[in-house]
Amino acid sequence: MTLNRQKSLARFREEEFDLAVIGAGINGAAVARDAAMRGLSVALIERGDFAGATSSRSSKLIHGGFRYLPQGQLKLVYGALRERERLRHLTAPHLVHPIQFLFPVYRGRGFNRFTMAMGLTLYDLFARVPFKEWHSTLNAAEVRETEPALSRDRLTGGAMYFDAWADDARLTFENVLDADLHGAAVANYTAVENFTMTNGRIALAGVRDMLGGQSGEVRARKFLNAAGPWVDEIRQMDDPLSKPCVRLTKGVHLVFARTVLPVRESLVLADNRGRIVFVMPHDRYVLVGTTDTDYAGDPASVTTGAGDVEYLLAVLAESLPGIKLGNADVAASFAGLRALIRTEKDAAAPSAVPREEVILESPSGLITVAGGKFTTHREIAQKLVDLVMKRLGRRAGVCPTLATPLPGARPLDEGEQPGSAAAMRSIGAAAAEILTARYGTRAPIVARIAARRPELAEPLSRGCPALGAEVVHSVASEMAHSVGDFLIRRTSLSWRSPLEAEAAAPAVAAIMAAELGWDRAREDAEVARFTHEQQSRRAVA
Ligand SMILES: Cc1cc2nc3c(=O)[nH]c(=O)nc-3n(C[C@H](O)[C@H](O)[C@H](O)COP(=O)(O)OP(=O)(O)OC[C@H]3O[C@@H](n4cnc5c(N)ncnc54)[C@H](O)[C@@H]3O)c2cc1C
Secondary structure: OOOOHHHHHHHHHHOEEEEEEEOOOHHHHHHHHHHHHOOOOEEEEOOOOOOOOHHHOOOOEEOOOHHHOOOOOHHHHHHHHHHHHHHHHHHOOOOEEEEEEEEEEEOOEOOOHHHHHHHHHHHHHHHOOOHHHOOEEEEHHHHHHHOOOOOOOOEEEEEEEEEEEEOHHHHHHHHHHHHHHOOOEEEOOEEEEEEEEEOOEEEEEEEEEOOOOOEEEEEEEEEEEOOHHHHHHHHHHHOOOOOOOEEEEEEEEEEEEOOOOOOOOEEEEEOOOOOEEEEEEEOOEEEEEOOOEEOOOOHHHOOOOHHHHHHHHHHHHHHOOOOOOOHHHEEEEEEEEEEEEOOOOOOOOHHHOOOOOEEEEOOOOOEEEEOOOHHHHHHHHHHHHHHHHHHOOOOOOOOHHHOOOOHHHOOOOHHHOOOHHHHHHHOOHHHHHHHHHHHHHHHHHHHHHHHHOHHHHOEOOOOOOOEHHHHHHHHHHOOOOOHHHHHHHHOOHHHHOHHHHHHHHHHHHHHHHHHHOOOHHHHHHHHHHHHHHHHHHHOOO
16 A cells, blocks of 8 residues: 555545644644544645655754753653653664764863763653663763763763664654555645635635645545644634744754764764754764754745854864864755744743643634654644544544554555565665665565666665665655655655765656656756755855
């Protein structure tokens, strides 16, 4: 069974759904999955690509958020750590991996050794990790030995502790896929444009197919607004007098080749005011972020600015004084928007605004979710679906997502099994490893394509950890419609292997052209668009 956009659009026209979810970032995708698993008929409507906004631009951490402890956000940290452990060990072990951080402590900046040790003890207790994953404290000499590149000026010691990371876009996609597998009608590139009311309640949403241009409508008994940075735009469609409920702040990440930023460890650095910046080596590249500044522009146009690069380079220069980096060393960057709850504390610095989600209900019945952490998406969805069930007069029952693995973490359905082992063997160990890392137990579905067409069992460019067969699979079964859909969100190559991704763009476009019937002009335009975007994310003026 695969995602089929035309079928979903036909269902949008024909059915009345129990629930229509607007936005397929992680929150919308997780709600659609949970609701479909509880037996509701669900439409999941996404204006761009799945995870096309904030949910592919996070720091990729599945974490409790150590920095929230001093802010007293204990409930958030506890809940997030419980979710981290569930994802790591039960629901998404193929996508959520441990990451060990070195956290150096400097006199007069951020945490001191005592508060750090206290905080990490609480952190590990909340997570209930096994003893081998408990944090360890280090003296200054041990920190220097562990990461010689770190500044030694006023270094008093540090700690090593475990957290987790994941490919955020892929995790979002697995929620979308599971919603589909449980009967939801799912479509990307379909925008909600307006609502029609009956007796003061929303009865239908006007939608536009962003690929074909046609307009249509989706009827549902309940509508849920999970539009991330655009939640207020959707609330305005519902009630033009509604006040904004979110404050947008921008977060930028930079990617460097490991050859120019040769750190041994994942690091927790602090700026001169104690604000945390993560440095995370992933294979041949290092992800550095993030910033946190108010944003008032068009959410669709958020980009990395010169000031963002300057700030992150300054933190690196201060903490890793022997490593000289400049703008020209940035291999890629991405910028995302946090939709933080608006509070009376709006004068507070962005980093001080609570990260917990808020759930609002308007008189027309529209439910809005804003804020929250990627890590807590399942728990947020559980709360929302409990509420939807109540409003629909149904029993909420036991939430099925508490104990159900995502598709790539459970056995293939019987019909998908034949020939799996042989297909995985035939493509060789290196290719099998690439597919398993991305698709988990579903890797044989892609391997079968490569086994049938050996020319697609090769990497898309030199050193590129993706195969031609994945492009075919992404078009046939994952609703990819552009080179960017594949290189940015289906595989995350745009940040995990940015230079290899750029080199792979022509091969990706050629395979897509054959699958989707593009002419030469469209194929060239796709390569040009991706290359331009990738280069502009690299060369920040
Ligand atoms: C820089 C940064 C770093 C972060 N790091 C972490 C981290 O390391 N760990 C963590 O746990 N959390 C992190 N977060 C938070 C996390 O990324 C967000 O909480 C989460 O991604 C929000 O998901 P969402 O589904 O609400 O929004 P989004 O992912 O933005 O999804 C909203 C979707 O709604 C769609 N949409 C909008 N309007 C319409 C419409 N009219 N019709 C149809 N669809 C529409 C959009 O296209 C979009 O895809 C970070 C956030 C940022 C910005």
